[in-house]
Amino acid sequence: MSNRKIIIEWALGVYEDLHFTAARETLSQNPNLKAVGFLPVYAPREVIVASSMLPVGIYGGGDQIEIIRGDAYYQSYICHLPRSVIELAQSDRLDFLSAVLFPSTCDVIRNLSGMWQVMYPDLYVRYLDLPHVRDPEVGGKFWERELRTLIDKLGEVSGHRASDDDLRAAIHLYNEVRWVIRELYRARSAEPWRLPTEELYLLLRAGEVVAPELFLDKARAYLEAIHEDSPPMKDRSRVIVVGTFCEQPPLGLIKTIERAGCWIVDDDLLIGNRMLTRDVQTQGDPVANLAEAFILHSEKTSVLYEPDPDGKKTLMAQRVRAAKADGIIFAAPSFCDPALLDRPMLRSGAEEAGIPCIAFKYAENTGQFQQFREQAGTFSDSIKLWGGS
Amino acid sequence: MSVTAGIDVGSGAVKAVIMTSQGDEHRIIAKCVSRIRRREIVAVVNEVFSTAVDQAGVEAIDYVATTGEGEDIDFATGHFYGMTTHARGGLFLEPESTAVLDVGALHSRAVLMNRQGKVLTYKMTSQCASGSGQFLENIARYLGVSQAEIGELSLQADDPEGVSSICAVLAETDVINMVSRGISTPNILRGIHDSMGGRFARLLRSIGAVGVVLMTGGLASDVGLVAATQEAINKHDKFGRPLEIKGHPDSIFAGAIGAAIWGDFRHMKLDLGGAAWTKNSTQRSSSAA
Numbered sequence: 318m319s320n321r322k323i324i325i326e327w328a329l330g331v332y333e334d335l336h337f338t339a340a341r342e343t344l345s346q347n348p349n350l351k352a353v354g355f356l357p358v359y360a361p362r363e364v365i366v367a368s369s370m371l372p373v374g375i376y377g378g379g380d381q382i383e384i385i386r387g388d389a390y391y392q393s394y395i396c397h398l399p400r401s402v403i404e405l406a407q408s409d410r411l412d413f414l415s416a417v418l419f420p421s422t423c424d425v426i427r428n429l430s431g432m433w434q435v436m437y438p439d440l441y442v443r444y445l446d447l448p449h450v451r452d453p454e455v456g457g458k459f460w461e462r463e464l465r466t467l468i469d470k471l472g473e474v475s476g477h478r479a480s481d482d483d484l485r486a487a488i489h490l491y492n493e494v495r496w497v498i499r500e501l502y503r504a505r506s507a508e509p510w511r512l513p514t515e516e517l518y519l520l521l522r523a524g525e526v527v528a529p530e531l532f533l534d535k536a537r538a539y540l541e542a543i544h545e546d547s548p549p550m551k552d553r554s555r556v557i558v559v560g561t562f563c564e565q566p567p568l569g570l571i572k573t574i575e576r577a578g579c580w581i582v583d584d585d586l587l588i589g590n591r592m593l594t595r596d597v598q599t600q601g602d603p604v605a606n607l608a609e610a611f612i613l614h615s616e617k618t619s620v621l622y623e624p625d626p627d628g629k630k631t632l633m634a635q636r637v638r639a640a641k642a643d644g645i646i647f648a649a650p651s652f653c654d655p656a657l658l659d660r661p662m663l664r665s666g667a668e669e670a671g672i673p674c675i676a677f678k679y680a681e682n683t684g685q686f687q688q689f690r691e692q693a694g695t696f697s698d699s700i701k702l703w704g705g706s
Numbered sequence: 707m708s709v710t711a712g713i714d715v716g717s718g719a720v721k722a723v724i725m726t727s728q729g730d731e732h733r734i735i736a737k738c739v740s741r742i743r744r745r746e747i748v749a750v751v752n753e754v755f756s757t758a759v760d761q762a763g764v765e766a767i768d769y770v771a772t773t774g775e776g777e778d779i780d781f782a783t784g785h786f787y788g789m790t791t792h793a794r795g796g797l798f799l800e801p802e803s804t805a806v807l808d809v810g811a812l813h814s815r816a817v818l819m820n821r822q823g824k825v826l827t828y829k830m831t832s833q834c835a836s837g838s839g840q841f842l843e844n845i846a847r848y849l850g851v852s853q854a855e856i857g858e859l860s861l862q863a864d865d866p867e868g869v870s871s872i873c874a875v876l877a878e879t880d881v882i883n884m885v886s887r888g889i890s891t892p893n894i895l896r897g898i899h900d901s902m903g904g905r906f907a908r909l910l911r912s913i914g915a916v917g918v919v920l921m922t923g924g925l926a927s928d929v930g931l932v933a934a935t936q937e938a939i940n941k942h943d944k945f946g947r948p949l950e951i952k953g954h955p956d957s958i959f960a961g962a963i964g965a966a967i968w969g970d971f972r973h974m975k976l977d978l979g980g981a982a983w984t985k986n987s988t989q990r991s992s993s994a995a
Contacts, residue, residue: 548780549780549781551782551783551784551785552769552783552784552972552976553784553785576777576778577777577785577787578777578784578785578786578787691787694785694787695787695789695790695825697787698786698787698790698968701784701786701968701972702790702824702968702971702972703824
């Protein structure tokens, strides 16, 4: 078996394992290590690692878990992610976590943090109020204070309060992680047939629950291996997939989009792992550096306030240009307020710029892909035969 | 002049054509069809493609296009959706056509297109199999007739027996009852054709088809079905729109033909350089992307 296949088999195993065996094994090999879960979209993983803790991304149960208890907590008009997160927790699959962080992605995740405090009073639970004012003196100072509080609290849980040197080392480590993810995205955009999104996604999903050092090894090895037995080049349309930043689509949907004739050359999948678009400074005050990086160099996404009135209108055209894409697929989870409220603004901006678009909704446990296949297939045909591609 | 291949992987059969193109002039130089019959689809595709290539006597192909369920054929250059290819293939086979009625093994769909072959709208039969080739094949098996005989037998009917047009299961029960009641095979077959024709007439009306409609797909060679569909249209068309259903000897290849023609379009547009397929190597060099 080629290196490429070995890595992807490993990643698939981690992705499908809803008992988080990889994370549990890391903890059992390091008795002083504790694990911190975090919900999408963004959590400062540097702080977790610097506190001698393992960051574990909680992205629900996807299409692999039957929701028995989770539905009792949410009305039918709420997205699927919190149901399966509760199902994971109530079935003791998350019992290895010592703390859970709930970023201010939307009100559903904020409410989930409250539920967690009620259900698991012995666990450290924190609602991360991400700053929306992009002024270093206002939002920056606020976020810096939040980070310092988080450092103190995680230090109490782990028994190791992160020093500045610990934080600098963690920042350096995550600069490496972000670099390799950017390289993977760059390589996919350049030669998408060598780096199918299905594989890239599996690798990045695995990276959400294993130690960052292990992810770095696997990701670097994969980058070297993408020229081994890569699938043949195909004539397909280049698309970006927008709206998939929180509740993740099932793997089958990602495969369906590409099989139907679209190369995904940019996306919002797991966007928290590359939220900071530049390296964070390792010199000086590491907490101030982390805060400044978030305020000044964050990805533009629906979960953060956009101060520029034209920002939403021009964003899609910028992304399409950067990715040399032919069109946009707006794929949002059903009932996802951030994605669905942004969609009309993003789409009208894209269409004013003459960019072909389609839109659909999914849930993490969607099992039928024929309608997506049909939409993506005809979209690809229309771009290839009647568009500019 | 370019040489392109179109491979249509259906749920019942694999069809392949090799075509030459010079500007807007397209010519079929080889064609091959084979039923899948519980075989590995990849093996059937390889067999059909090899036969067509041998028949064409070509050493290299500029663009190999798949359609239908052929997304995963690894030596293909590109894939086109079934509606897109049937529309273009229909226009090639019958230049006067304004719509195609694709009747396949598992479903049927009506596609309205413009003069360039661009799909304007479409409608598919619902999930029930009663408008599909598989249903007709099952009935033929109950009646002990071959598929090739169905059309001619249906035309001999003198007193067609009505069957359920809603549900394949009910229709099959109807047929078993008819056999036990001694209804003749031609009358049973025509009853089924009438039932399917009624569904197709409604489908075509729903997309606003006017003028010539080419029937494509595996059942297009069934003369009884073509006649019954025409009759249903004449009988049911309350709007008085003239609609003529036509068949073509190569209708079963419409998807593959459309794929090959669109493959030529993409080959010219992309200017990929080099052949997509040669007898020695089945992949275009990646650098040509």
